[in-house]
Amino acid sequence: FRNEIVARQFIFRMREFEQMEMQFFVKPGTELDWFKKWKEIRLKWHKALGFGDASYRYHDHDKLAHYANAATDIEFLMPFGFKEVEGIHSRTNFDLSQHEKFSGKSIKYFDPELNESYTPYVIETSIGVDRMFLSIMSASYCEEQLENGESRVVLKLPAALAPVKLAVMPLVKKDGLPEKAREIIDSLKFHFHCQYDEKDSIGKRYRRQDAIGTPYCVTIDHQTLEDNCVTLRNRDTMQQERVAISELNNIIADRVSITSLLKTLQ
Template sequence: MSEVIDKVLDLAKRRGIFWLSYEIYGGVAGFYDIGPVGVRIKNRIVELWRKYFVKDNGDFVVEIESPMIGPAKVFEASGHVESFTDPIVECNNCKRIYRADHLIEDILKKSVEGLKPEELTRIIKENNIRCQYCGGELGEVRLFNLLFTTNIGPYTGNLGYIRPETAQGMFTAFKRVYEATRQRLPIGIAQIGKVGRNEISPRQGLIRMREFTIMEIEFFIDPEDNNIENIPLYRFKDTKLNILTASEKEKDGKPQEFKLEESVREKIIIQPWMAYWMAVASSFVKALGINEFYFEEKLPYERAHYSKQTFDQIAVINGIKVEISGHAYRGDYDLSRHMKYSGQDLTIFRKYKEPKMIKKKTVIVNNTKLKDKELRKKIMELLNGKSAEEIEQMIRNNVMIDDKPLSEFINIVEREEKVHGEHFIPHVVEPSFGVERTLFLTILSAYKEKEGRVLLSLPRHLAPYDIAVFPLLEREELIRKSVEIRESLSEKYEVLYDDSGSIGRRYARADEIGIPFAITVDPQTLVDNSVTIRDRDSWKQVRVKIDDLKISLEKLFRGEAFNKIGIEVNDSNE
């Protein structure tokens, strides 16, 4: 596993895809610069995600942007201040700190995700796991909060946090977005943005970072509307999901294949909309060039504090298994918490098809017996925020006010009322991808070696450049013609022009960054106005007229067979 990852890391550094940040100071773990080639691939991945998740679902998904930094109250409400933790353990001798669960997994080769600190401590002691640096004894496992803290403004008491996910910005803006989008559910709020997590042991390049970009949707639904007919599952009628269920996982089973509707009917996926977004994620990941993956259900103790059910989408690349996306059914946890902490109403009104007559208890205050202002104030403070049912229970319990029963001043009466609907808190389904991790896995999947050379066999729509244009020789007339071709093609395609070094070296450089096709201008071009087109993956070349070049390229990008585009030629410059 490490060998191929090391090769990808080397390629990424050499070809300007990504590298460790602050290299001149020795680098800082968990922070990476995305280079000029990497940014081009990354941007195309982001646009591809936007197509699959936002544009193709434009009837019910919109996109917003929210700040990276939020006041402490937001993350107290979200549960991150309390629950966003990882287990750490310190060497008693050299004071080196490890992430406890990762250390155990690396040594014992078994998952201990989600276990409590005391359970991890017991495993470390029983297996005599020691410091990997000095061999010293390890201490007790404790929890470490992953939030980056900051101050908002010049005052030290105004605590803020860098968001660890983009989600909270969508939750706090939910009502505003709902009102701006014709007040209807379901509504998905998408966001692409930077986040920070103070990871204990960032590793494996872009797989685990301290600052990265997230692409995610918070999809708000009516929890009572579970009619499959209202969900466009028909778009994925032939889709099958490979799912490792929690029950199979507990007995070391394997993923099983389920039809999409079957996974919903049999409650393998408890929320139908989550099945829909898992199907979208499947299509998206295949478009990245990753064809082997499955969804692994997290066990209850592995799930985040907000989750009712979670699936990790696990990509399998050359035997390497890495999470590429997460899918969580968050229930009403987030909106209900923000309602509680902000005091704002984030409910939605559900209108009944027909009005209903319901019995409703009402609190009646006996004003004739409450002329004393102090007594009235005491009673109002006692009743503040309580429901009629709670107050009725207080009367049954014979609660006293100034030595008099509460029932002397308060009555509860039951009346019939016609109601036209009810308020409810929407539930949320969340599909989430890390951009840099997706970039890394896309490159890992595309990495190939052929005859001692490296090529990046990216899907054509993800390549940093669509086409490369090369003059074969450094002759003025060839360079002039190459520049003309580049300018003509640049109207439609991303084009790289390169006239430095031998043609073989230029082909190799283009292969290593994944350019699908290279056009070469050679002396024959000046004779018959033709050029060669070279295919990245097969290294085959065909000769076409410049007048037919745009049509030939259109055919290639539509997927037409390479040998049907022009006359195949042999090239001795490879």
């Protein structure tokens, strides 16, 4: 997408990288209000990922490009310090007026409320795809010492971004537990990405799922065959709760969906 002269700090600065950009068109004279609004919205979106408010800050620009009247960066606390992950800029009408100038075509917007035409101003947000990946991975990776003296590697990915949402595990590979586990996974696999795991002890299976960032694990035991309930384990807290199989889909879907994350921005 764009060349960098010096590549450094792993994938933070590469010779070729990718960005996601949005151009938001506004009425002239309202651009600074919209700039302020988009600053707040974008920071709120970053914070919704759950890495803590202290991990983010604004860096407002004192020196502006000749076409801009406001600019700021959202910076994230990387392992090597606060670094920019997203830029927000008020670009006035420079972009559209340049298109109009060199194309020779009028691209003014007719505002029916004002009954007049004008060249819209632009608020731009631009987020680095590679930098977001780096920030999420570096903030998610943890090595924890547990109370029993053991340690675990856990990838505390935001549940909405975790590739595997749920692991389903029979406590043992006999007595009808694998069949019940398969039945559960067959009913859930159409709603989110699940894994089935029956190899090794339940503790080792939990550790494997922790390491790849799976937010929830379900264990099927002998009592499941009697009461149709399973043990649901939370990756981050390692707390376990007994829930009905009939409620699993609703519980997991609500906790891992991008929709639930986006609702926090309202």
